[in-house]
Amino acid sequence: MVITHAHIKTMENCEYPDGYLQFQNEKILSVGEMAKMPADDEIFDASGKVLLPGFIDSHCHIGMWEDGLGFEGDDGNEETDPITPNLRALDAVNPLDRCFAEALQAGITTVVTGPGSANPIGGEWLAMKTYGSRIDDMIIKAPVGMKFALGENPKSSYNSKNQTPITRMATAALIREHLKKAQRYLEDLSRAEQDEDYDPPEYDAKSEALLPVIKGELKAFFHVHRADDICTAIRIAKEFHLNYLLIHCTEGHLIPEVLKSEHSDIIIGPVICDRSKPELRNFSAALGSELEKNGISFALCTDHPVVPIQYLTLSGTVSSAEGLSPDAVLKSITCNAAKVCGISDRVGSIAPGKDADFILFDRDPLIVCAKPTDIFIGGRKVK
Numbered sequence: 001m002v003i004t005h006a007h008i009k010t011m012e013n014c015e016y017p018d019g020y021l022q023f024q025n026e027k028i029l030s031v032g033e034m035a036k037m038p039a040d041d042e043i044f045d046a047s048g049k050v051l052l053p054g055f056i057d058s059h060c061h062i063g064m065w066e067d068g069l070g071f072e073g074d075d076g077n078e079e080t081d082p083i084t085p086n087l088r089a090l091d092a093v094n095p096l097d098r099c100f101a102e103a104l105q106a107g108i109t110t111v112v113t114g115p116g117s118a119n120p121i122g123g124e125w126l127a128m129k130t131y132g133s134r135i136d137d138m139i140i141k142a143p144v145g146m147k148f149a150l151g152e153n154p155k156s157s158y159n160s161k162n163q164t165p166i167t168r169m170a171t172a173a174l175i176r177e178h179l180k181k182a183q184r185y186l187e188d189l190s191r192a193e194q195d196e197d198y199d200p201p202e203y204d205a206k207s208e209a210l211l212p213v214i215k216g217e218l219k220a221f222f223h224v225h226r227a228d229d230i231c232t233a234i235r236i237a238k239e240f241h242l243n244y245l246l247i248h249c250t251e252g253h254l255i256p257e258v259l260k261s262e263h264s265d266i267i268i269g270p271v272i273c274d275r276s277k278p279e280l281r282n283f284s285a286a287l288g289s290e291l292e293k294n295g296i297s298f299a300l301c302t303d304h305p306v307v308p309i310q311y312l313t314l315s316g317t318v319s320s321a322e323g324l325s326p327d328a329v330l331k332s333i334t335c336n337a338a339k340v341c342g343i344s345d346r347v348g349s350i351a352p353g354k355d356a357d358f359i360l361f362d363r364d365p366l367i368v369c370a371k372p373t374d375i376f377i378g379g380r381k382v383k
Contacts, residue, residue: 001379005034006046006360010350011053011335021051023356026378031350046360049373052330053349054109054357056337057312059221059247059267059301062100062113063093063135067305073097077118079157082165083178085209087123089114090142095128095135099309104130104382106310107359107372110140110338110347117149117223118157120165120174124209125221127343129357131377140343145245146213148175149223150232152279172232179240182210216243219265219342225250225279234262245340248303251282253290260296265340268332269301271315288332289323299340300332317366326366 001023008019008031020037022029030038066073075092078084093113103111114125124143132138154171158164165171185207192200212218220242222233230246237244245265246252252259252266259266271285284290291298300316302309316329338348346355356379359365359372375383 001042001044002037002040003044003046003051003358003360004037006049006051008051008350009330011331012349012351019051021350021358023376023379026356026380028350028352028354028356030352046374049360049362050365051350051358051360052107052365053334053354054347054359054375054377055107055312055333056110056112056299056341056348057103057108057302057304057309057333058112058299058337058341059269060111060113060304060309061116062103062111062304062309063095063097064089064113064115065305066094066097067099076116077122077157078115079118079161082119082154082158082163082174083121083206084115084119084123085121085146085178085213086205087115088143089124089126090135090139093126093128093135095132095138099304100130102308102310103312104375104377105371106312107361107365107375108309108312109357109359109375109377110343111309112144112337112341112343114145114221115147117147117153119147120149120154120171121178121210122147122149127341129377131380131382140346143212143218144341144343145219145221146210147221147223148233150229151223151225152277153223168229168232172236175236176239178206178210179214179236182207182214183240186211186214213242214240216241218243220244221247223247227251227254229279230255231258234258234264247301249298250280250287252296253284253287254282256291256294256296259291260294266291266296266298267301267337267340268298269315270303270307271300271318272307272311284322285318286322286324288319288328292324292328297328297336298332299337300329301337313365313370314368317368320366329366 064076115122126142127140188201338344360374
């Protein structure tokens with residue numbers, strides 16, 4: 001099929017005011033100016049419409065905290081143990097949660113979801129499509145990251161239980177302890193492989209789950225709000241040579257020079273919220289604008305259900321009202337989101353070889369009343 005006469009924003013620093021998009025077997029074949037359109041038996045006329053890659057919510061908990069179900073649908077935090085790297089979002093996400101349909105109708109074709117921030121180490125995250133009924137068939141990448149958390153959430157979760165951690169010191173210490181255990185576990189495994197007289201270590205599910213993290217193969221997703229917690233995350237990541245991502249980064253505007261010098265990957269959001277706890281006292285919807293002024297790129301998230309996932313573009317509009325450029329808004333929910341989450345080989349922009357996930361609008365997608373007129377996932381028209 002070929003989409004014709006669309007205003008195509010590829011999100012790869014290339015735009016076609018009158019362009020075509022050809023796709024087949026779930027993948028994009030080519031994109032370009034109408035004058036160079038290849039022959040095809042099936043044409044979809046998109047005259048007067050804007051074509052964009054499907055939007056990505058780079059950090060949410062969709063399917064983990066199911067809408068309207070209370071405790072029965074709450075599978076986001078295992079608050080019986082502060083260290084749970086062996087837990088997998090894959091075993092908890094319910095793809096039939098009605099919020100997936102709401103996300104899809106808003107043009108969100110990819111979500112990155114997983115456990116919450118009650119535990120210093122919370123478990124594996126995944127990236128998935130928003131269309132389907134069986135999660136195994138919707139996965140883009142699993143695991144896509146390992147959740148770590150600093151700041152108030154671990155403290156408040158375990159303070160009432162009279163259990164470690166109840167301080168920032170203990171939270172960081174627990175993370176270090178288990179990363180070090182995983183390092184030693186790996187050393188013992190390697191030695192056993194090389195020396196037949198050396199017994200391998202007893203199986204440890206937690207250390208096993210952390211092996212790809214300490215090898216740099218799996219990104220460490222750090223939940224951080226306060227500036228000092230941001231710096232602690234960077235410190236731990238450097239100590240253990242981790243590939244890391246800073247999530248929320250609420251006080252990032254207070255230390256832009258740190259973020260810039262460390263070349264940190266960043267997700268900001270939610271931006272439609274109140275200052276509900278002390279570590280959010282410096283929250284500002286202008287965070288994105290301040291980062292952009294300092295030459296720092298980032299992705300934007302809803303943190304659903306904190307902000308309902310269908311308001312991802314509204315979050316971008318709010319950021320734009322506070323000074324963030326429209327181009328940066330669109331990048332934060334497409335190419336930047338794919339890049340920081342390690343899925344840019346599949347989604348996030350319009351390019352040959354990538355998944356045929358794209359959306360069409362009949363107006364500026366950042367206008368509050370805008371909704372996609374047409375949605376394609378894997379080359380299939382789902383709206």
